[in-house]
Amino acid sequence: MPQHIKRLIIAFSLFLALFLVLRQVLRPESFGELGHFRAKAIPENAMRPMHYTVTDSCTKCHGGIRSEKDKGFHKNLKCEVCHGPGLKHATYAGQFKNGALPDSLKLYKPGERKDCIICHQLNAARIKIQFDTINTTMIHQIDPVKHNPGDPDTKEAFKCIDCHSPHQP
Ligand code: HEC
Ligand code: HEC
Ligand code: HEC
Numbered sequence: 001m002p003q004h005i006k007r008l009i010i011a012f013s014l015f016l017a018l019f020l021v022l023r024q025v026l027r028p029e030s031f032g033e034l035g036h037f038r039a040k041a042i043p044e045n046a047m048r049p050m051h052y053t054v055t056d057s058c059t060k061c062h063g064g065i066r067s068e069k070d071k072g073f074h075k076n077l078k079c080e081v082c083h084g085p086g087l088k089h090a091t092y093a094g095q096f097k098n099g100a101l102p103d104s105l106k107l108y109k110p111g112e113r114k115d116c117i118i119c120h121q122l123n124a125a126r127i128k129i130q131f132d133t134i135n136t137t138m139i140h141q142i143d144p145v146k147h148n149p150g151d152p153d154t155k156e157a158f159k160c161i162d163c164h165s166p167h168q169p
């Protein structure tokens, strides 16, 4: 066998040996048990604390808002999309029916223009709604610079919720 082929074989064997050693050392213990990933990742993620609940759990105490919302354009939005993670609130707020909620249980009330613009900002790359139909899968866009920016006399900025009810816009 020519000399250079022998050297190649030696070099490749060394690399293969190195690879096998490294693979043994670096491979996570549960890798491969359930496919091409670490099986322990599942229980690890399941152990993380939960922050979100489901809209139905809000309905228990805020049924009025739920039925108001379900009649309007925002019917497909979940409460927590706007108000943030609410599991802790939904679990404990019931104990404060008569008093004010402690700060740690208060949820965000997205009343500023920026909160609505996140979804309604005019975006040339988004599909435009061509016909004036209620289609809750596509979002009507407004140009926030032109759409009722503020009081022309006092120059004070309007909030979107001055004119639109957030639960039934
Ligand atoms: C066990 C009853 C209960 C459940 C379930 C519940 N809430 Fe509340 N919520 C309350 C009470 C009590 C208050 C304080 C008094 C009030 O504003 O009505 C409150 C207040 C709020 C407020 C106003 C907070 C503030 O800072 O003024 C928001 C927003 C809210 N809830 C959203 C939600 C959302 C979203 C859910 C579902 C994730 C939810 N709630 C589930 C009882 C509940
Ligand atoms: C589009 C975003 C949006 C969604 C979706 C939404 N909310 Fe709200 N919610 C708001 C805003 C904005 C306010 C503040 C209104 C204000 O300050 O007048 C608010 C206020 C509230 C309040 C305080 C009461 C009040 O009238 O100030 C409660 C309670 C509440 N929301 C519950 C809910 C529940 C329950 C759901 C789901 C059924 C929900 N919200 C869905 C935006 C939203
Ligand atoms: C998470 C995304 C999201 C947020 C945040 C949001 N919206 Fe909407 N909005 C929608 C969707 C989806 C619809 C239904 C499709 C449509 O009609 O544009 C809608 C519909 C509307 C409509 C009816 C448009 C029409 O067809 O006449 C108005 C008005 C509106 N939203 C105002 C608001 C206001 C005010 C806020 C802030 C409090 C807000 N939205 C926050 C997603 C959102």
Ligand code: HEC
Binding pocket: 113, 116, 117, 120, 140, 141, 142, 144, 147, 148, 158, 159, 160, 161, 162, 163, 164
């Ligand atoms: C001064 C009152 C006022 C304010 C403030 C206001 N709007 Fe409106 N909005 C209206 C009226 C009236 C209409 C319906 C007529 C029209 O299309 O202009 C409308 C229509 C809409 C529509 C539907 C547009 C369409 O294509 O059918 C959306 C979405 C909307 N507004 C979102 C918002 C958002 C988001 C904000 C805050 C950045 C906001 N509005 C602030 C009064 C207001």
